[in-house]
Amino acid sequence: MKLNTANLPDLPxxxxxYDRAALTGGIVHFGLGNFHRAHQAVYLDxxxxxxxxxxxAIVGAGVMPSDARMREVLAAQDFLYTVVEQSADASDPQVIGAMIDYLAPGNPAAVIARLADPATKIASLTITEGGYFINAETGHFDPAHxxxxxxxQNPDAPQTVFGLLVAGLRARREAGQQPFTVMSCDNIPHNGVIAREAVVETARLFDPDLAEWIAAQVAFPNGMVDRITPATSDRERALIREMGVEDDSPVFCEDFIQWVLEDDFPAGRPALEEVGVEFVADVTPYELMKIRILNGGHAVIAYPAGLMDIHFVHEAMENDLVRGFLDKIEQEEIIPAVPPVPNTDLQAxxxxxxxxxxxxxIGDTxxxxxxxxxNRQPKFIIPTIAxxxxxxxxxxxLALESALWCRYCAGTTDSGAEIAPNDPNWDRLSDTARAARDRPAAWLEMAEIYGEVGRNPGFQDRFAHWLTLLWDRGTKATLESYLGRT
Known part of the structure; x- marks a missing residue:
C-alpha cells in the first residue's frame, strides 16, 4: 500500500x-538525510x-541541488516516511509524521521567510562534518571559501546554510523579534561552538554589528547525537514492501538511540526529556566519550576489515582478529584517555x-x-594519540590504526582488489599513501591532519614499523603480531 495521508488508517x-493536520512548524531543518530522519525526527514523533x-513540527529546507530529489520523493508521500528500528532479533517499522513541509532548494526567499516567522523557534542542522567550511590548516571556519x-557579497540571496541563517536572523532583528536557536545535530565535537563561529563570521562579512548581535543574543547549544543509520538502497525499499508498505524513502537503523543536549533554548523548545533526550549543563564529557570510544572504535574496525575484503560491519565483528584488535586498543589506549562521564560506566x-x-x-557497511x-581521523583518533x-x-x-588507514588509502586490499575512491581528498591521499610505502614519514607529513603528532619521533617509529609490516606480510599477519599471536 502506498504511503500517504489517505492510506494511514489502513497501513499494516x-x-x-496525532492529527498531523493540527501540527504547526516550529523547527526549520537543514539536511534531511537518513540520520536526521531516524534521530531528531523520531524523538519529535x-x-x-x-x-x-x-x-x-519540522519544516525541511533544501539548499543543495541534490535536495530537490529528496523533496520530490517525500512530497509525493505527504512528507511521511517509514523508520525501521532493528535489533538482532526483531524489526520494528513505524511511520514518522513529524515533518509537515520541505522547502525546495533554489528559493532562498522562501527559506528566509520561514526562518523569520515568529513561530520558528529552532533552526537545526545535520549537514555532515564536511559542511561547516572548516579550514583544514587552522581548524576554524573559513570565511574566504x-x-x-x-x-x-549577496546577503539578500544567500546560497549556503550559514548565509540563510544569517539572513533569517537579520530579518528577526529588524522586526524586533527574539532570535531562533541554532541547534547543530552533526557528529562533531562542540558542534554548537562550530555552528556559532560559522554564523557569526558569515554575518561579519557584510554587517559587523549584526555579527556582534548574533554572538550576544543567539543560542547555539552543543549536543551529542548517536544512532547507526546506513544509507537506503533498493534492498531496504524491497524490505519495506515485504512489510506491506510502498515507501520510496524508508530509513533502516539500529534500535539504539541517544541524544545529550545542552539546555539553552531562549525561544523555547519541545519537552524532549519526556521521550529520552538527556538535557545537561555541559555536553563535553558525553561528547568525548562517544567520539573516542564509538567513533574511534569504528575506525579501528573499518580499515583492517576493508583491507581483508570484509563487506559488512557485523561480519567484521565476527572476525576474531578485528574484534581482538578493537578490544585491545580500546582497553589499553582509548578508554584510559576518556575522562569520567556523569552517571556512565565506560566499560558498559x-x-x-x-x-x-x-x-x-543493520547491514552497515x-x-x-x-x-x-x-575529516574523521583528526577528530576521532589523533586527539587521543596526542x-x-x-x-x-x-x-x-593507535599507530597501527593510522598505518591501516594509510595502507587502505593506497587503493587496493590485501587480495589486490581495487578500493574505489572513498574520501573527498582521495587522489591526494592515495598518492601520499603509495609514497609512504617506501618512506612512511610522507604520510605523517600531512600537517593539516596530524599536526604535532606527526612530528613525534616515538609515533613516527611505531607508525613506520606497522606500515612496513602491513606491506610485507599483510593485514592478517600484522594483527596477529599486534595481538601477540605469532
Whole structure:
C-alpha cells in the first residue's frame, strides 16, 4: 500500500496517533538525510504521540541541488516516511509524521521567510562534518571559501546554510523579534561552538554589528547525537514492501538511540526529556566519550576489515582478529584517555558499542565506516594519540590504526582488489599513501591532519614499523603480531 495521508488508517504498521493536520512548524531543518530522519525526527514523533510538541513540527529546507530529489520523493508521500528500528532479533517499522513541509532548494526567499516567522523557534542542522567550511590548516571556519564569500557579497540571496541563517536572523532583528536557536545535530565535537563561529563570521562579512548581535543574543547549544543509520538502497525499499508498505524513502537503523543536549533554548523548545533526550549543563564529557570510544572504535574496525575484503560491519565483528584488535586498543589506549562521564560506566558503554556493531540486521557497511578519513581521523583518533603522547603513554595500537588507514588509502586490499575512491581528498591521499610505502614519514607529513603528532619521533617509529609490516606480510599477519599471536 502506498504511503500517504489517505492510506494511514489502513497501513499494516504503526502510524502517528496525532492529527498531523493540527501540527504547526516550529523547527526549520537543514539536511534531511537518513540520520536526521531516524534521530531528531523520531524523538519529535514520539513526543507528538504522547500529546506534546505539536507546535514544533519540522519544516525541511533544501539548499543543495541534490535536495530537490529528496523533496520530490517525500512530497509525493505527504512528507511521511517509514523508520525501521532493528535489533538482532526483531524489526520494528513505524511511520514518522513529524515533518509537515520541505522547502525546495533554489528559493532562498522562501527559506528566509520561514526562518523569520515568529513561530520558528529552532533552526537545526545535520549537514555532515564536511559542511561547516572548516579550514583544514587552522581548524576554524573559513570565511574566504568561495561559497561563503559569495554570500557575503549577496546577503539578500544567500546560497549556503550559514548565509540563510544569517539572513533569517537579520530579518528577526529588524522586526524586533527574539532570535531562533541554532541547534547543530552533526557528529562533531562542540558542534554548537562550530555552528556559532560559522554564523557569526558569515554575518561579519557584510554587517559587523549584526555579527556582534548574533554572538550576544543567539543560542547555539552543543549536543551529542548517536544512532547507526546506513544509507537506503533498493534492498531496504524491497524490505519495506515485504512489510506491506510502498515507501520510496524508508530509513533502516539500529534500535539504539541517544541524544545529550545542552539546555539553552531562549525561544523555547519541545519537552524532549519526556521521550529520552538527556538535557545537561555541559555536553563535553558525553561528547568525548562517544567520539573516542564509538567513533574511534569504528575506525579501528573499518580499515583492517576493508583491507581483508570484509563487506559488512557485523561480519567484521565476527572476525576474531578485528574484534581482538578493537578490544585491545580500546582497553589499553582509548578508554584510559576518556575522562569520567556523569552517571556512565565506560566499560558498559563500550560493551554496548560492540553489541551495536555486531547487530546483523543493520547491514552497515565497512566502506561507510572507512569513508572520509581525512575529516574523521583528526577528530576521532589523533586527539587521543596526542593526549597519550603528552602523558608519556603507549600509542602502539593507535599507530597501527593510522598505518591501516594509510595502507587502505593506497587503493587496493590485501587480495589486490581495487578500493574505489572513498574520501573527498582521495587522489591526494592515495598518492601520499603509495609514497609512504617506501618512506612512511610522507604520510605523517600531512600537517593539516596530524599536526604535532606527526612530528613525534616515538609515533613516527611505531607508525613506520606497522606500515612496513602491513606491506610485507599483510593485514592478517600484522594483527596477529599486534595481538601477540605469532
Amino acid at each position: 504498521i504503526a502510524t502517528p496517533s 514520539r513526543l507528538m504521540n504522547v500529546g506534546r510538541g505539536h507546535d514544533f 568561495p561559497a561563503i564569500a559569495e554570500d557575503g 558503554y563500550f560493551a554496548k558499542v560492540k553489541e551495536r556493531c555486531a547487530n546483523p540486521k 565497512v566502506r561507510r565506516l572507512c569513508l572520509d578519513g581525512s 593526549d597519550r603522547l603528552a602523558s608519556g603513554q603507549s600509542i602502539d595500537g
